[in-house]
Amino acid sequence: MPLNLSRIASHEVENPTDLSLRGAFELLEPKLRPPFALTIPTPQEYLLLNKAILHGVLCETHFAKTHIKHLHAIVTDGYGLFVSLVAKVTNELYVKLVEPVKCQLIWVAKEMIDVQAVGVHDLLVCFLRQIVGGDFSDGNLWLCFEIVSILLTKWDCLLEVEPMILTSGLYTYLRLLADHSRLLSNPKLEALKQLEIDFCIKVLREQFSVCLKIGRDLVRLLQDLVHLPNFRAVWKDLVLNPGNFKTPGFSKISQLYNTRTSSQYSLLRITPEMETQLRFLLTYVKLGSQKRYQAWFAKKFLCEPNRETLIVDIVRFICCAHHPTNEIIQSDILPRWAVVGWLLNHCTKNYVQANVKLALLYDWLFFDERVDNIMNIEPAMLLMVYSLPRYIDVTHTLLEFLFLLVDSYDVEHKDNMVKCVSSSFSVLVKKGVIRSLDVLTSCDALSPLLKERLGKLLSGAGGKNYIPWGVVGALKTYRCIV
Template sequence: MVPNLTLAVPHEAENQVELSLKQSFESLQPSLKPPFSLTIPTPDEYTQLNHAILHAILTQPQFAKTHIKHLHAIVTDGYATFLSLLLKIVYHLYPKLLGSVKNQLLWVTDEMVRVSGIGYDALLISLMRQIVGGDFSDDNLWLCTKLVTLLLDKWDSLLEEASHVFCSGLYVFLRLLADHCRLNGEKFESLKHLEVNLCVKIVREEFHLCLKIGRDFIRLLQDLVHVPEFKSIWKDLMLNPTRFNTLGFSSVSQIYCTRTSSRYALLRITPEMETQLRFLLTHVKLGHQKRHLMWFARKFLSELDKETVIVDIVRFICCAHHPPNEIIQSDVVPRWAVIGWLLTTFRRKNYIEANAKLALFYDWLFFDERMDNIMNIEPAILLMVHSIPQYVEMTNTLVEFLLLLLDNYDMEHKDIIVKGVSSAFRLLESKGVIQSLDVLTSCPTLSPSLKEGLSRLLLSCGKLGISKEFLPVPIQPGQQMV
């Protein structure tokens, strides 16, 4: 009997990826034992042999070294076929894989990095996406440990061949550390130590990679200022930026003004979660979303600790899911409605809720229409406006939070932040996202003090007189100075 990769679920069709691997293994099983054939396989035979060898590696750990030698002997495409199969397994099957198969998957991933297989960088990034936010189970922490250890062990080769993996790794592990550092217990200490070592090493030794992330690097870093190693980094960023020895970098404002690519927002959303969110925001009609949202909450947010992933979902919806006009103009549930629902799901008022609101407004703070995308800021304004008729408390809460950010986020760069928020409001009005800002400033149910604060902000837009020369230009990450 051919062994399974996943735990069989009654009444569920077998995944086609797993089925193809099993079929190849079954038909070629006699060929997987030494002595191996010296005949050069045809392209179809080569593909089938890759399928069979991968299945054998994943299900026969006792013979894995023999199978990997077989692969090395027959490979003709730089392992591209083999790695494409690994990617499919990670993307489509990882949560369902048996524990022993996951062990082998990480073992063969390490081997693919060692031989510089074509596409191993995508495999590493795909595995990072399988780390579930707010999940402190042994299985999830094991994956964290395996990946952070691999990144540290393969530091030199990765830096030379695929340094962008460290950009993704830094984003992922800074975000995870914010959760892990709030936990106590022996099982967390060694992992936290590894994660801190990796992140500090990247920031201190390869700071130019941090610049490639953009402003979300600062958003993630600020959650870790209570950790001594990151407190020191934060202090240098704010007071002594030349310590990072990076050509062209002189101020944190340069990072503020560099928009973070949408691909980073995907890193903290599992593929399964992404699929469900995109389905909801593409096919479900407004007014019919309740049962879908309830299912989503049961599936992904049922445990209290998992509320932390709401921050990442909000960031994903704002930055990585930009529906086309035909969807925007249809009766499909809009992004702002899903975010509004997410903000009401918190069972306790704490820093996580504040971080979710910050994720919603973060691009507002440094908005520049020359390089920022209006779709990143659209959900917040529509949520504020559409909440007025029935849920004005949501509008009050969001406006209050935005005004608090203006006054407290970074006093040294308040002028840039005021300029960014004012520009965001004006562009949203001029592009017709909302008909007029009067809907907020003249709203009878909005708190008078908040209306006054908003009006003062909008009036100041024309009086700031901040020249283009004053505004920092995002730097192109340069090489480190010796």
């Protein structure tokens, strides 16, 4: 009998993908031994054969090379079907896979890169999404190491087949480095951190034209790493010497600001399981009935040490990658702003809370109605409005932080950021997200200083460089562009 791919608890049913692969292997096992048949399989036979070969590769390590040679002999679709099956296993089963199978998956990925298989980009993205932020367990660090090693050792091949995979890797490892660089005196991390730095710097220095595709979130991620010498040099060039990137057409950082980051990048830092649970929460759970679902989610994903940094990625996902339909918006389904408010309240570390606010408000600083999606800025607006007056502190802290960003994020581009934030407020009213800004400007509970600053910003004056005392400490979290 063939081995199972995954561990199954006594109360769980077997995964259909696991069952399907094992069933195909059991049915075709005699045909998986040399000499192989020379007949051309029908489409249904081809599907079964691909499933059987994959199961054999993953479970029969001593025959893995033989199985792959068999695959090479029968492939008719550029390995597209086989790669899609590997991706399905990775997405659905990775967490429960037995350790030898996880190792074989990495081996299969390398084989598929070598033959320039169709869909190899999507396959590597599946692996990147299985790397959990804030998770310093041996298994998670092993996966980090294996994938960044693949990206470096298979560099030339990946560049030829699909250079955009480098941007997916860059986004992922910039974000992971922010977590890994905060944990000091961990020998297990040193070799991994150096590989991650080497990969990110190589992409930034050698393929910056591809990096531009990431857009404004590239700046947000780099900003969190300027305390590392290699990235400080990149940052200096980005701000003062853009010509050092030798990229035709790139001359100033504002070009990145003006490029909206695709939601595909936000998805990279959310595991498929997290995505499923968050979309369920925001699609089917009614407002008022969410507490037990939120408690389950927090226990499952956020309660381990250092996992709090995941909240930054979850908020970015909610703002940029989960846009509910009008039908859901007008229903009593739990709204995005309420989940963001809960996540903010879940933050215990000041630097995490500051980065979560930045993730929530980031698109406000560069909002252009012609290219940006109003749904990216809607959660912050509604959270400020619906926190009045009972949770006035939430409204205060978000407005204060927004003004802090306008004043201090990039002083060279402050005037444009004033216009973008003012435009954000105006578009939110024009599109009917809120009826009027009077809900803020006429609120007796709102700080007079904040109301004055808001009034000046909306009038186009922008106001003085007022930084509320309550958020002065947050300035230490940011390394503003100078």
